[in-house]
Amino acid sequence: MTGEIQLTDEQRRAVEHFTGPLLVVAGPGAGKTRIIVERVAHLMDERGAEPSSIVVITFTRKAADELKERIIRRVGGRAEEMQISTIHSFCNRILRMYPDHHPLGSNFHVLDEENQLMFIYEHREQLGLGNVQRERFPRIQAFFSECQENMVDLETLIEHHRRTGARKFEMTVAEAYQRYLNLMDEAGLLDFAGMQWRVVRLLENDRKVLDDLRSRYRFLMVDEYQDTNPIQERFLELLAGEECNLFAVGDEDQSIYGFRGSTPENFLGFEKKYGAEVVMLEKNFRSVPSIVDVTQRFMDGYRKYPKDIRPVRDSENRVFILDNPTHQDEPSNVVEIIRALVDHGVIPHQGYVTLLFRSVKHDAVEIMNELRREGIPFNVYGEGGFFDREEILYIMHLLHHTRRERRKIIRKLKYEHLEGEFMDLTPGSVNLILDMDEEELRGLREYREFREAGFTDPDDIRKLVALNSLIDSDLGVLERYYEILELTEYPHRLLERGDDESREKLYNLARFSSLIKDYERVSSEPCVEGLMEFIRMAMSRGVKKYDQILLENPYSVNMMTMHRAKGLEFPVVIICSVFNGKLPRKVQGRSELELPEELRRSTIRSDVMEEEEEEEEETEKEERRLFYVGMTRAQDMLIISATGNHRGRLGYSEFIEDLIESSRITSDRLGRIDPEDARIEIIKNSCQVEDIETREIFRISFTELNTYLTCPFRYMLLYEYGFDVPSTRDQLYGMAVHECLRRINRRLMRGETVTDDYLQELASHALRDIEMSPDGFRAFISKLKRYLDEIRSRASEIVSAEKPFSILRDCFMITGQTDLIIRNLEGGLELVDFKSMSGSGIHARDIELQLGVYRHALNLDFDGFLAYTFEDSEWHEIEPTEDMEGLLEDVAERIRREEFPPRENELCSLCIFHSICTSLHGKLEAGSGEEDDLRRAFRALDPEDMDGYVEAIEGITGYLRDSSDPEVRARAADYIGEAGDAVALDALREALSDPEEGVRIAARRAIERIKKAQRALKENYRTLICGRDFFRPKKIHTREGQFVVCRVCGHSKFLEDGVEEVVGIIGDEEYSWRQEDRLFISMWDEESKRARNADIDTLWVTDSDNMDYGWAINAVYQRLKNDVTRAKPLSEIPVTIRGDPQISEEEIDILRRFGEIRIG
The missing domain is CATH 1.10.10 (Arc Repressor Mutant, subunit A)
Incomplete structure (x- = not known):
């Protein structure tokens, strides 16, 4: 394995390490991520380690995603069996893996x-x-x-x-x-620290769980180990156990998160605590020699592990200290340097430059203003400013206006916020509002009252009446928010404009919806007043999460904090505001609330450290490490902006003095320049890295994919902009059902019993957030028991419950997880998806697509694909969509091209974005005549409307052949496939040559569905068809010999030798003892040459107490009428009625469309 990859000797030592603890000390640019990836491959390919035994921990979700992508590219789908995540995600998973071993269960x-x-x-x-x-x-x-x-x-x-x-x-x-x-x-809530503590207590107190996890996860690999805190170190210690295959990667020089509780002690004491081998990675593949040399000398004397970091790259570039006369000169000098680099071709565009700060919010304002004045675009990260944005002030004021209390909660909100574009009121209305007392305006309710108050514009009055009606409304806060967006039509206007400024406003409005959803989640009684109280507090403290969103431009200067830059690299780095008293920051006194030192838990004994470090000294060292991290982000050029006169405080930062002193003997590496010389000196440098604009991997979950296929416009608002929407009862119920079934399956996998008491407790926990009557709760328990009986009788083994998967291609990655994989009684694998609804509520195309994606991702040989509908406890055989690769690539490319048209479906009227959509696009029914007619034609395929069937199919086929709109042609192909009618096969085959890829994909999908729908009628042996849904026939399972078996429900029928008659039976007790409302048709084809012509000799209607004859007879008629393989016309198939079935005159009329009716 390692022979294929160029590795240094030290890298190879790390990669080929097998068992026992190892500490990898990796300096900046040492290729530590590559080492982790290669060691994963080595463990699997050379050491035979099971992928599921490997854990890789990182400290940010983004780092985990990127690492997982690289591992998948290296080892393929096996990576899905690994645990690659943040430590928080890993702890979350452990708690959900063992819900019966702690009080929170899994519904937290x-x-x-x-x-x-x-x-x-x-x-x-x-x-x-x-x-x-x-x-x-x-x-x-x-x-x-x-x-x-x-x-x-x-x-x-x-x-x-x-x-x-x-x-x-x-x-x-x-x-x-x-x-x-x-x-x-x-x-039922946990915070990050509490979740980790909960896991540690679980492992300390439950030996069974600890032993299970240790046997499952044998190889632990932890990146950025120097950033662990005491509880994380304890968790890793417990998990590693005596075997201690703990592979720790880190760098004491980059420990900069002391304010989060991280301590370098864990890293520095690792060798002694575990008796670990140490590997030093001292080659820097990132930076040119001058940057490596200057930063190395800066940290000499401040390390436990001495390093001799050596550059791999070669360059004559120097590191520069920009000596500004005063701090006020810095903005113009920095901007002049950026302009010079571009003007003289040192860098191709400003996107190569990154400005780093101690604090963007406090240090970057003047430089941002200078960049704006000079017309240089920039991306800023971590500035805050969310609550100061215009559109956020508008929406906060409007929400605040709808409070029930008279008390004004946020005094910053004034009626001037009604003057702008959000409400889009006329000047006359705005002037009236500004002259009114707030409570006077809030007291108006009726149209007439506003007219009497002097308002004249009808649209303005309509908006204000709708706004004031919310004061008395019982709507939740998030629902109220969307009502305001709807009545103002503000999102519609932003979408219509579509420029970057409008898009930024939409992104920030979406973030505000997330803030509201978060608030509703944590509040026991959410209301506008409570939200405003929190916002008032957040505005005063600057909650970091709510930074404003600004669109990124790869050709713009980047601005961020040094903390945020950790783990990144940039061609040109300018560290700004390295001033006396600012960097290093003056050590503050103890906070009024600090955990006493004697209660702080250090997993490293004090004698591990060479000397006891005082807190103040450690803070100073962390400031040095922070500056080091900032400098080592640079690949080709590093410029440090300093001054000896910062707001009257004379003298340079001690870091500047240390840099000059430590590099005195190598002045060719470090240059101190005046602003006048900066242009001349800096343009002598070169920039060798390749263009930084790269095409990022596009990540999408199956849920997102399905949303796009249902309605691209809804996908855009939910997943591109990030709007959060209120949870519906159906969604909460669906999550509860999945949670219960998952826990039942996991218990069965472990061989544990599932008692009635357990089901009661499980249901109570899962339904905690759902109002349900006692009868409804008892019915829910009954459905759980039925599922338990069903799965025990169907599965010989539960292979996996909620198995994750990913599909990675060059430009996109699709992720998700399956509900269940079982091994059936015959030993074959079956893939099962759970639906919380009944069978009549599932949409065939959606579930076929879903299972098609799962099959494509898992690449396993499945014997069957099933949907289990919880409400009616039914199994439904599904034929997954075949051509997944083309479909996935097409969707990914459409999203990349930002193609987000609306697509009407039956849920449009329920969509929370319906008003925005219709305001922007008009009513879809009226706006697209072809779509409307096509939809009506499809509805004519209803089994109840049998006479219009042929006409409807011909109409749909016409749209497939003749429409100029590719969306309509694709939809027509989907409709034909959903109908499962072979009459239109020729038109579908013609559509395989359609110029639009989307139409070709839809046609291939439809052809495959029709072929599979007819396959049961073409097979040359006895079959028994379970036909509850004849409009979409089920796949059939048969056995050789005298028995025929329905795979859907498990019924069987013994046929005597020589029986050639093919019989259709409705309601016979012999067949309906288990599922009385089921319908069965037995078919026999006596000649293999006539596989397309199943002869149906007699339709039998027999007595049954629990049969919906009207539905069943209609379904049989529809199925046989439209069966292209039928040899006989309906008029030649006699009907025999046995016993006294309860059949109406209307149903007799349908039976008369067959042949002779016999009683007997």
Whole structure:
């Protein structure tokens, strides 16, 4: 394996390491990600390790996604069996793997840091913090997390406070800590730190779970190990066990997250604690020699592990310190350098340049203003500013206006916010509003009242009446938000304009919908007033999650913090504002809320460290490491902007002095330049890296894919812009059903019993957020029991429950997970998807597509594909879509081209974006005559409307052949395939030459469906067809010999030798003992040459107590009437009625369309 890849000797040592602990000390640009990927391949290919035994941990979701992509490219689909994720995701998975071993089960939700703060502030009264100033809540949140990260229980904390004489506020927060944990448990919520603590306690207290995980996960690989905190280190220690195949990769020089609880102690003590081998990766593949040399000298003397980092690249470039006369000169000098680099061809465009700051929010404003003045575009990350955006102020004011309380919550919101484009009111209406008292305006309700108040514009009055009606509304906050968007038609106008400014506004409006959804999730009684209270607190503290969204441009200058830049690399880096007192930042005193040092849990004994480091000294070292991280992001050029006169404070940053002193003997590497010389000196450098504009992998889940196929416009709003929408009861119910079935299947996989008591507890937990009557709950339990009986009788083995998959191609990646894979009683594999509805509610095309994607991704040899509908406890045989590769590539390319047209379907009227869609595109029925006619033709295929069937098929075929709209042609092909009628096969074959790929794909899909629908009638042996849905015939399973078996329901029929008659039977007790409302037709083809001509000699109608004869007779008639393989006309097939079936005159009329009716 490693012979195919160029590796250094040290890299090879790391890659080929097999068992036992290993510490990989990887300097900047050392290729550590490559090492992780190659070691994964080596473990599988050379050491025979099972993919499922390998865990790879990273510290950001983006890093995990990118690493997974690289591993998939290296080892293929086997990567799906690995655990590649953040440590938070891994802990989440463990809790969901063992729901019966901890109180939360699996129906819990994990809050990120911002939502954790929202929860604390929303429940401040219950926590006993009602009188605490809102500015203190972010620190309270950090304290709660710090306690959990160090595994501190309430008793220990209180006892310490009493012993040391803590202040009243500290004691109040300590008491709130336990209330917080209790409230979170009651709500089924976990924060990040709490989730990790919960897992550690599970592993410490449940030996069975610990042993199971250790046997399952034998090889642990952790990237950025220096960023672990105490609870994470304890988790990894427990999981590694005595075997301790722990592969830790990191760099003490890049430990910069002390404010999050991370400590380099875990990394520095790893060798001694575990007796680990150490591999040093000291070759830098990223940066030119001057950058490597200057940064190396800067860190010498501040490391435990001495490094001799050597560059692989060659260049004569120098590192420059830009010496600004004062801090006020920095913006113009930095911008002048950027312009010079482009003007003299050193870089092809400004996108090569990245400006790094200690804080973008506090340090970058003047440089941003200078860039704007000079017309240089820029991308800014981490600026904040979300709540200051114009459109956000507008929507906040309008929501605030609809509150029920008279009290004004956010005083920053004024009626001037009604003056802009959001409400789009006329100047006359705006002037009237500005002259009115707020409560006077809020008190108006009727159209007449607004007229009497002086309003004259009808559209303005309509909007204001609709807005004020929300004051009295019982709508949830998110539903209210969408009502405001609808009545203002603001999104419609932004979409219509379509420029970058409008798109940015839509992105930020979408983010505001997420904020509301988060708030509704954490609040027990969500209301506008509560949301506004949280926003008021967030505005005062600048919650980081709610940075404004600005569109990225690859040709623009990038601006970000050094913390954010960690793990990235850029051709040209300018570190700005390296001023005395700013970088390094002056060490602050202790916070009023800090976990006492003696309660901080260090997994490394104090004697591991060469000397005990004081907190202040460690903070200074972290500042140095932060600056080092910033400098080592540079590939070709590094410029450090400094001044000796920062706001009257004389003297340079000590880091500048250290750089000059440490590089004094190598002045060819470091140059100190005045602004006047900057242009001349810097343009002597070169930039060798390739163009940085690359085509990123397009990632999409199956849910997103299906949404796009249903309606691209809805996909755009949900997944491109990111609008969050209110959860419906059906969605919550569906999640509860899936959760229950998943847990049942997992127990069965482990050989554990499923008792009635367990089902009761399981259902109670899963349905916690759903209102349900006692009768409804009992019915739910009954359905769970039926499923349990069904799966036991159908499966000899449950192979997997919720198996993840991915499909990776050059430009896109599709991810998802299956519901269930079983081995049937005959030993074949079957793929099952669960639907919480009944069989009549499933849409054939959707489920065929879904199982087609799953089959394509898993690449396994399945004997069957099934949908299990929970409401009626039925199994449905499905024929998956065949041509998945072309479909997936077509969808991915359409999304890349930003093709998001609306597509009408039966759910349009229920869609929350319906008003926006119709405002923008008009009513789809009226706007597309062909679409409307095509839809009506398809509806004419209903089995109840038998006379119009042929005419409807011909009409649909006409659209396939003649429409000029490729969307209509593709839809027509889909309709024909859904009907399963072979009459239109010729037209479908012609469509295989259609110039549009989408039409060709739809035609191929339809042809395959029709062929499969007719396959049962072409097979040369006895078959029994279970025909509940004759309009879409089911696939048939048969056995050689005298027995014929229906695969769908499991019924069988013994046929005597020599029987040549083919009989259709409705309602016979012999066949309906288990599923009385089922319908069976037995068919026998006596000659193999006549496989296309199944002879049906007699239709039998027999007595049955539980038969819907009207439906069944209609279905049989429709099925036989449209069967192109039928040899006899209907008028030659006699009907025999036996017993006394309850048949109406209308049904007798249908039977008369057959041959002679006999009684007997």
